Structures are given as C-alpha cells and as structure tokens.
C-alpha cells in the first residue's frame with residue numbers, strides 16, 4: 001500500500017477532526033484538492049475554505065485557462081481570468097493543476113469553424129500551447145493537454161481537431177506541450193473512463209497511439225463525474241486505474257463529484273453518496289500510481305451539475321450552507337484509516353493490504369458490517385456517543401461506536417459506518 005506507517009498523531013488524525021489534504025498526504029497521496037470557480041474569488045466565505053491548506057492542498061481553475069478564455073481571438077491572449085486561481089494557489093503554496101489546452105468545448109468559433117487545413121491547425125495548436133503553457137511555465141504540477149477526445153460510445157469524438165488531423169492531433173499536442181514546458185506532467189483527461197467500457201478501451205488506445213508515436217504522456221485524469229448508486233465499486237475502479245498505470249502513466253481523479261439524480265436527497269441517499277465517495281478514494285489509495293484526488297468544487301452552493309443536468313445535484317462534500325455532508329465524513333474517514341491504519345511493520349503478518357484492500361488493521365473491523373449497534377470493539381458500552389452523520393465503525397475506527405439518540409449506526413462499507 002501507499003507509504004506511511006505513521007502511527008504518530010493518530011488521535012489528531014481521527015476522521016472527525018483532521019482535514020482532507022492533511023490526511024491524504026499522510027495516506028501517501030500527493031494531494032487532495034478542489035476546482036475553484038473564478039466567479040467566487042471575492043466570496044469571503046467560499047475562499048476561507050479554498051485557503052484552508054489542510055483541507056485542500058491543490059487547486060485547479062474551473063474555467064479561466066480554457067481556450068475561450070485565454071485566446072478568444074486568434075493570436076490575442078488574455079490571462080485576466082486565467083491568472084486568478086493560479087495566483088491564489090501560489091500565495092497559499094498549493095499544488096496547481098492546469099486545465100485544459102486542446103478540447104472541443106469552450107472552444108472559440110474562430111478555431112471550431114475556422115476551416116483550417118491540417119498544417120494551419122497545427123500552427124494554431126502550437127501557438128496556443130506555447131503561449132498558454134509559456135505563461136504558466138513552472139507553475140503547474142500537471143496540464144490537461146488533451147481533454148475528452150473520446151465520444152461517449154467509444155468512437156473518436158468528432159471535433160475540429162480530430163476531423164482535420166485524425167488521431168495525429170494527439171501526439172502532436174503532447175509533443176508541443178513538452179516543448180513548451182518540460183517540467184510539468186502531461187495528462188489526457190476524460191469522463192466515464194471509470195466504467196471500464198468501450199470509452200475506456202478507446203482511451204487505452206489513445207495512450208498507446210501517443211506512446212507509439214514517440215510522444216510524451218505522463219498521466220491520465222479520471223474526471224469521475226459520477227452518480228449516486230451507479231458508481232463502480234472500489235475494486236472495479238482500481239482495476240480500471242491499473243489498465244492505465246500498466247502503460248507506465250500515473251493516474252488521478254481530476255473532477256470528482258457524485259450527483260443525486262433526484263433532489264433533495266434522503267438520509268439514506270446521502271449515506272449512499274458517502275459510500276460511493278469512499279469507493280473512489282479507496283481505489284486511488286489502492287493504486288500506487290494514483291497520485292491524488294480533485295473534487296470539482298466543494299460546496300453544493302456552487303456546482304456546474306444543476307445547470308448541466310437539471311433536476312440533479314447535491315454532488316459535493318459540503319451542502320449549500322457549507323455544512324459537511326456525510327460524504328465529507330466518509331472521505332475523511334477513509335483517508336484517516338489509510339493514514340493511521342497501517343499495522344506496525346515489526347509484527348510481520350500483515351502482508352500487503354492492496355488486494356482485498358486498504359488499511360489492514362485488525363479484528364474490530366467486521367463487527368461493524370452488520371452494524372446498527374456495535375458489539376465487540378474496544379469501546380465499552382456506555383462510552384462516548386457519536387453525533388448524527390458521524391462515523392461509528394469501520395476498519396481501523398477506534399472512535400465511538402454508539403450513536404446519540406435517536407440515530408443508529410448504519411453500515412456503509414467495510415471502512416465506514418455512520419450515525420443517522
């Protein structure tokens with residue numbers, strides 16, 4: 001499993017109190033981060049969360065770096081919006097992901113409908129990449145060089161890039177990106193790769209095409225715009241991540257949100273959402289070359305989901321009023337278990353937790369599976385009670401296993417039971 005067998009500070013890291021980036025790094029990830037909407041940069045409440053580097057160690061601009069923002073007219077570059085989030089990340093010393101260069105959407109008409117020949121389009125791409133990556137040179141941990149080149153059905157997506165250049169726009173763009181900033185990770189980024197279907201197969205082919213052309217690619221971003229109740233399991237997700245790490249690239253969850261298809265979500269739907277978030281986070285912890293997790297916003301107050309998928313939403317970790325949702329507790333608990341749950345190396349036994357999963361700790365564990373009211377575990381009855389939405393069981397959990405009335409403890413997954 002990943003790094004750290006830190007047992008120090010275990011109490012301080014308990015899921016209820018410690019924060020997500022802090023826990024993620026102690027669990028061996030590089031970061032836990034969030035997208036930041038440029039429109040919220042002057043919202044003091046929102047920004048207090050963004051600036052909390054224990055919670056978010058990595059930022060990505062939601063819109064500012066996209067083509068329609070950075071080069072709205074040919075050869076006219078503007079970085080007013082693009083600079084907003086990177087500047088904040090630099091001030092806070094947060095890791096910056098940069099997003100995105102060659103994408104069919106949020107693409108100005110002068111590119112989309114330019115009627116360019118292949119060679120002219122090559123020069124348009126090169127000019128764009130050189131300018132934008134040059135502007136941010138040295139600031140980005142990673143760049144999403146090509147975004148969403150595969151259609152939902154697994155075909156190559158129709159776009160001005162594919163329709164003009166065929167798949168050669170892929171290695172071409174990655175080569176140009178390496179030349180423009182040799183010290184950033186170059187990513188292919190897409191959604192619905194998580195389901196391991198025809199689209200995933202095509203994305204594997206895409207990596208192969210780039211590599212076989214001798215062009216560089218360092219990572220594949222799984223956007224993970226998922227749906228409560230249809231999110232793949234932890235092991236399914238780890239399997240699909242490994243299809244890509246087997247090709248020698250790193251992976252990351254880059255735009256994670258898990259939406260409810262009907263609103264408002266019930267208590268059990270909120271718990272289910274927590275379980276789905278847990279599966280995603282655990283799968284990243286299971287795969288060594290999964291470097292980090294980025295959520296696409298953190299509060300339901302501001303999310304692209306309701307605008308794009310009307311009638312759905314509540315996809316994030318904090319509700320409209322910045323209250324932590326069960327999903328926050330779930331993510332926090334999974335990370336805390338991974339941060340603190342590794343058994344002391346001296347006692348051998350253990351073996352790798354990787355296959356059957358996560359933090360091997362000991363017994364306690366499965367007693368929570370049937371949940372509702374504890375039994376075994378080290379906490380004596382009459383011990384502390386957990387509040388609504390708080391964690392009350394799971395592998396490695398050493399906190400309260402009884403819930404304050406009228407709540408009861410519900411099994412969510414092996415790593416997490418919850419009071420509601």
Ligand SMILES: *[C@@H]1O[C@H](CO)[C@@H](O)[C@H](O)[C@H]1NC(C)=O
Nearest residue numbers: 151152153154155156157158
């Ligand atoms: C895939 O979907 C696209 C657009 O939705 C469509 O144009 C294309 O024909 C589809 N391909 C196949 C093989 O069904």
